[in-house]
Amino acid sequence: xxxxxxxxxxxGSSGYNKNFFQxxxxxxxxxxxxxxxxxxxxxxxxxxxxxxTVAYYPDRTYIFTFxxxxxxxxxxxxxxxxxxxxxxxxxxxSDPQADKVRVRKxxxxxxxxxxxxxxxxxxxxxxxxVMRSLKELTHRLSTGDELYRKxxxxxxxxxxxxxxxxxxxxxxxxxxxxxxxxRLTVLKNKPQSIQRDVLTVxxxxxxxxxxxxxxxxxRLSYIGPxxxxxxxxxxxxxxxxxxxxxNHKKASNLEAYVEWFNRLSYxxxxxxxxxxxxxxxxxxxxFFIDVARECFNIGNxxxxxxxxxxxxxxxxxxxxxxxxxxxxxxxxxxxxxxxxSSNFYNYRTALRGATQRSxxxxxxxxxxxxxxxxxxxxxxYFLNEGCANRLPNGHVNFEKFWELAKQxxxxxxxxxxxxxxxRDRKILQYLLTAPVFTDDALYLASYESEGPENNMExxxxxxxxxxxxxxxxx
Numbered sequence: 001x002x003x004x005x006x007x008x009x010x011x012g013s014s015g016y017n018k019n020f021f022q023x024x025x026x027x028x029x030x031x032x033x034x035x036x037x038x039x040x041x042x043x044x045x046x047x048x049x050x051x052x053t054v055a056y057y058p059d060r061t062y063i064f065t066f067x068x069x070x071x072x073x074x075x076x077x078x079x080x081x082x083x084x085x086x087x088x089x090x091x092x093x094s095d096p097q098a099d100k101v102r103v104r105k106x107x108x109x110x111x112x113x114x115x116x117x118x119x120x121x122x123x124x125x126x127x128x129x130v131m132r133s134l135k136e137l138t139h140r141l142s143t144g145d146e147l148y149r150k151x152x153x154x155x156x157x158x159x160x161x162x163x164x165x166x167x168x169x170x171x172x173x174x175x176x177x178x179x180x181x182x183r184l185t186v187l188k189n190k191p192q193s194i195q196r197d198v199l200t201v202x203x204x205x206x207x208x209x210x211x212x213x214x215x216x217x218x219r220l221s222y223i224g225p226x227x228x229x230x231x232x233x234x235x236x237x238x239x240x241x242x243x244x245x246x247n248h249k250k251a252s253n254l255e256a257y258v259e260w261f262n263r264l265s266y267x268x269x270x271x272x273x274x275x276x277x278x279x280x281x282x283x284x285x286x287f288f289i290d291v292a293r294e295c296f297n298i299g300n301x302x303x304x305x306x307x308x309x310x311x312x313x314x315x316x317x318x319x320x321x322x323x324x325x326x327x328x329x330x331x332x333x334x335x336x337x338x339x340x341s342s343n344f345y346n347y348r349t350a351l352r353g354a355t356q357r358s359x360x361x362x363x364x365x366x367x368x369x370x371x372x373x374x375x376x377x378x379x380x381y382f383l384n385e386g387c388a389n390r391l392p393n394g395h396v397n398f399e400k401f402w403e404l405a406k407q408x409x410x411x412x413x414x415x416x417x418x419x420x421x422x423r424d425r426k427i428l429q430y431l432l433t434a435p436v437f438t439d440d441a442l443y444l445a446s447y448e449s450e451g452p453e454n455n456m457e458x459x460x461x462x463x464x465x466x467x468x469x470x471x472x473x474x
């Protein structure tokens with residue numbers, strides 16, 4: 001089987017592979033190069049360029065970039081169908097009298113392409129139409145050859161394992177959501193029935209930061225690279241604004257990850273606003289500052305930013321008497337690191353440092369890079385908005401997709417890191433299912449901890465007390 005390098009380091013600084021393999025594609029029309037890099041092409045020519053021949057195998061950067069971006073212009077099931085057609089007809093695999101020597105030369109390359117696809121974009125194969133074409137092609141390749149049959153079988157089994165794991169993950173998310181709903185119901189009816197205090201569950205900031213990292217890495221690992229395209233690059237402007245994924249769950253794992261960030265922010269704010277005593281509130285703030293600092297040291301920038309976000313919510317930031325008892329020097333340093341000015345310059349510098357550490361790492365802990373996810377998505381969004389998917393002549397703007405693939409491939413490296421820390425089920429359960437306050441509930445708790453300071457706050461407090469009971473805060 002042809003061997004290909006891992007995704008890490010595939011892309012040069014410009015976003016293109018400088019050693020782009022050019023031989024067979026010159027026989028096809030509709031592909032244009034700039035400084036030896038593929039710059040644009042017709043969709044049909046790009047599909048042709050994906051399919052191996054006896055003398056040619058596409059560069060891995062091209063495979064990843066095209067499979068990532070092609071869904072803007074063609075459904076994966078249609079692409080798989082075309083790939084099958086090209087393999088079967090152009091390579092004469094459907095011919096019973098096909099040259100066995102030729103089949104032996106081409107079969108490993110086609111199986112390698114299919115392996116690349118199933119490993120990197122497994123969620124495409126949740127569509128039965130894609131899976132059907134895959135089975136048809138692998139059956140044709142493996143007929144009469146035990147080696148190819150075993151290779152195809154191993155590829156299919158690995159794919160099924162991935163899809164099974166995804167299904168189990170989605171069931172787990174649904175169960176967590178159900179547990180949160182049940183706890184809210186119990187809490188509304190019996191406010192004292194559930195202990196709500198993070199310090200009683202985990203008083204060690206290092207341990208809590210490690211458990212947050214467990215959650216982050218698990219949720220990252222289930223985000224498919226195609227979700228970035230399906231969430232933000234949905235429309236082909238030369239195709240009547242047609243969306244390729246109108247009937248598809250476009251980015252459910254990505255959305256679940258964004259929801260986790262919001263939950264953590266509100267959990268932090270809730271934990272700070274709940275205690276009746278000022279001294280206790282100050283202790284909770286200092287605890288979360290230490291957790292955030294450890295997240296920074298680990299390379300978990302997403303949890304770090306969620307914690308800072310929660311501490312900067314108005315119901316928390318207005319607690320001046322509480323903050324007066326907090327040693328804020330460490331918090332000021334963290335806020336400086338995540339300062340949004342100059343397009344998050346300080347954070348981006350820290351992220352580059354963490355990425356470099358990851359590349360040269362000797363341990364799993366040093367490999368951890370968890371980006372501030374909302375900013376990562378925003379960068380991809382602006383890349384999409386700033387460049388057209390197609391050129392005026394109708395060709396696919398492949399220069400844009402090289403850059404997109406470069407960003408997403410970095411994410412692919414980060415999400416594959418195994419969490420080195422020991423799991424603590426009790427802490428994880430609390431972080432994932434403890435009820436959190438709504439915005440109104442946070443304000444009410446804040447006003448009851450430290451009274452309103454002006455007429456506007458007094459009016460809001462009165463209004464909230466009228467419409468909300470203490471037992472219905474969540």
